[in-house]
Amino acid sequence: MNLYETMQDIQENLHKKGVFRCIKAKDQKGAFIYLDKKPYVNLSSNDYLGLAEDELLNEEFLDTLPFDAKRMSSSGSPLLTGAFNSYKRCEDLCFKLFNKHALFFNTGFAANSGVIKTLASLKNTLVIADKFAHASIIDGLSAASGKIVRYSHNDYEHLERLINKVYDDYDNIIVATEGVFSMDGDMANLQLLSSLKDKYKKLYLYVDEAHSFSVYGDDGLGLCAKAGLLDKIDFILCTCGKGLGSQGAFLLCNEVSKSYFINTVRPLIFSTAMSPLCFEHIAFMLKKLASFNDRRLRLQKISSYIHNALKEGGFDDLSESQIIPLLTYDNDSALKAYEFFLSRNFYAMPVRHPTVPLGKARLRLSLSASLKDAMVDDLVKAILDFKK
Ligand SMILES: Cc1ncc(COP(=O)(O)O)c(C=O)c1O
DSSP, X not given: OOHHHHHHHHHHHHHHHTOOOOOOOOOEETTEXXXXXXXXXXXXXXXXXXXXXXXXXXXXXXXXXXGGGOOSOOOSXXXXXXXXXXXXXXXXXXXXXXXXXXXXXXXXXXXXXXXXXXXXXXXXXXXXXXXXXXXXXXHHHXXXXXXXXXXXXXOHHHHHHHHHHHGGGOSEEEEEEESBOTTTOOBOOHHHHHHHHHHOTTEEEEEEOTTTTTTSSTTSOOHHHHTTOTTTOSEEEEESSSTTSSOOEEEEEOHHHHHHHHHHOHHHHTSOOOOHHHHHHHHHHHHHGGGGHHHHHHHHHHHHHHHHHHHHTTOOOOOSSSEEEEEEESHHHHHHHHHHHHHTTEEOOEEOTTTSOTTOEEEEEEOOTXXXXXXXXXXXXXXXXXXX
């Protein structure tokens, strides 16, 4: 078989297994997403606070934008010509908010894969990741020359056993976890993890707040800030394309690490920076972040309501957050669930093996503060009817 025949063959197999993926452009407006021009309530977006779809907010941003900031391309790596004034303003804003240094990346994926690779490649350094850590963290580990060690999901006894096993072999051990896990919607125990740092002096912590930055904490600074642990967590990854309703990502760390990453992380060094316009928007949203508490409270209220409905319906509820997996266990049932919810005007994507472990297929409900009460009530009815 030649190259293309091999590719075709693999894709036919994906089709046969019912897990072939494709990209379809879809319009979105307010809480709705459009399939073939028909509106469905969108339960698949990461716009948790409804900021990305807020037309008034977008207008305010565009109206207040200085003329010379309307530049669509940064035209270079941040190390060369790609860092404009808006870049520096975002760094300064982050320092003011977190009292940590921020390094910006084009995506969370680039940040995790690049930084984790660099960390795991350091001499006598081991990165141990939660079994459910995001693909970008795992890609970073795979790209490093060291070995890959993972602890069972949120199982800190297992983590400690692994730490004890290798403690004398390494100078540094970095534990990587997500704050809110992207597939199960449960959370890491950050207090417990940071207490391990008192016990094991060689330990460092890396927390991916992709699904918690903007959403948690009184001022939206995320779970590490909410737990009062900004000083104890060494590396915090915040994405701007999810809860913040913008684009890109930043890594929070200390000054020496930031400078080290600028000199070593390849997706940063060898990639054109986001446009000055993007940085203007991130700065605009960061300045407003504290004022979105009403949306955070609304999201919490909706999430509790849906969690209660799951309990009432006798579903296994893995989640503690706005990401709620409706477990169907097998892949076919996840597809059936997708069709069922579509028939009730909800768009929620099925997540199947191999994206999740075998027997853990689900419909992933991703809630947003922009859902209206009537939509939430209809969703509860749909969940209970689906169970029947
Ligand atoms: C936990 C987690 N980390 C990182 C990323 C990557 O972030 P980005 O979408 O900005 O590339 C994602 C994306 O879904 C994620 O779920």
